[in-house]
Amino acid sequence: MRKIKYKKGRKVQASVLEYTGSHKDTPTEIQLFVYDAEDVTEFHQLQESDIQHSIDFSKVNWLNIHGLNEPNIIAKVGETFGADNFIIGDILNTTKRTRLEEYHNILFFNVKSLLPIENSDNINYEQISFILKDTILLSFQEKRSDFFKHIRERIRTNSGVVRTKKADFLLYLLLDAIIENFYITIESEEDRVDEIINLSKTSTKPEVLELIEKHRDNFNFLKRSIIPLRDSLYSIKSMKDDDVFNDIQAENYSFFSRLHQKCLELLEQIESDLITLDSASNYFFSAQNHKMNEVMKSLTVVSMFFLPLTFIVGVYGMNFKYFPELEWENGYFIIWGVMILVVVFMFVYFKMKKWF
Incomplete structure (x- = not known):
């Protein structure tokens, strides 16, 4: 499992733009959705030099970048929308902690998206960054994935209210999809924990204790990933109270409050699962002592x-x-x-x- 090392991450100078993730063979691809309530236009394999000509400021523009292995392209895209080198550096540096930052007239948000690895006890994560400015939302992904496939389909088919809302609502949908991945990961972990608990009742082999400790580490890893996301979502409330950042509409703050509540639910569930693992560990030692x-x-x-x-x-x-x-x-x-x-x-x- 690749752990997020907030304090011991690789040190990269702010003036040096370098991708620190593991997907170094993924080419950079740019995808653009331009839509409103009447129509939608898609651009694939877009060049950074054509972005400005393809943007329609009277509509919602979702610019999605897959692959961060070409820092020069990422820097040019960021500069086009007023993001300085500090923000570009945070997009490329995947060891950074999840955070929310309001900078001049843009909102920068980077978050870790987690999913279980099939047939494995490990958890895979990907850093996803967002820049919200006026009617434009930029998303930066380390690799092509299916996190937002259902959102693209909703935009194409005009399902729900997404086409009638602004870019801030699209940001909410993307963050909601990422949080749903946490639910999927926790559910997968809980299934494995149930198997371990049943195994601990029939076996006192040391491998059982190793599995318990492995999944305790996984839950702590999840907890460390959700806590900064919870804090960042709570910070959006202060933006509403300060009435400074105007790119999030007043009626949409409640959606971000829902995401904050989901994070609290996830943390409560993780705490419950950690208690369950502690009980399994205590039962294992009790069984061993009883056998002895x-x-x-x-x-x-x-x-x-x-x-x-x-x-x-x-x-x-x-x-x-x-x-x-x-x-x-x-x-x-x-x-x-x-x-x-x-x-x-x-x-x-x-x-x-x-x-x-």
Whole structure:
């Protein structure tokens, strides 16, 4: 799993534009949707030099960039809409923490989108950045993915109210799709946790504890990803109160409040899942201790059977010349009988006491 290292991430100077992610073979592609309530126009494989000619400021413009491996193209696109090198650097540096920043007349938002890896205990993440300015929304993705496929279809088919809303509502839809990925990831993790809990009830192998710790790390990873997103969404409320940033319409702030509530729900669910994992871990250790106690009890019972026998053998193993029992004709069999009776008596006594 690629962890988000907020403090120990690779250090890149602000003046140096360098992509720090792992999708270095992904070419940069530009896609543009221009739409309003009446029609929609799509541009594919758009060149950065043609962006300004394709933008229609009287409509909503969604400029989506796949692939960050060509920093020069990203910088030119950003400069076209007033984003300085600090913002471009944050788009390219995938080790940055999720944050929201209002800068002059643009709103910058970068977030981590998480999804489970199929047939694996790991979680995959991708950094997605947004720039909102007037009627234009820019989104930057590390690679081509299906996160926003349903939103594109809604725009094409004029489904819902997306075509009647402005770019801020489109930002809400994109963020909502990213948060839905968190739900999918948590649901996948919970399914695996259920399997581990069932396994912990039937097995005390160390591999079970390793799986518990692995998924505890996954939930903590999710938590570290959601907390800054929750804080960023809460910050949008202050923009409404300050009445400074006007590109988010007043009636749409409630949609972002819903996203904030979803983040709170996700965090509550993660806390519940972490408690469940703690219970599974405690159960595992309790099962191990119980198994060890059973083994020690069995060994103790066996040793108690042999303790009086060892005493009898020790007595008759002493090298004294005069032993009265040496003259007995059936002494050997008598001693054997005594030892068997002692063992039978102890066995019955232990059973009555329910010691095993």
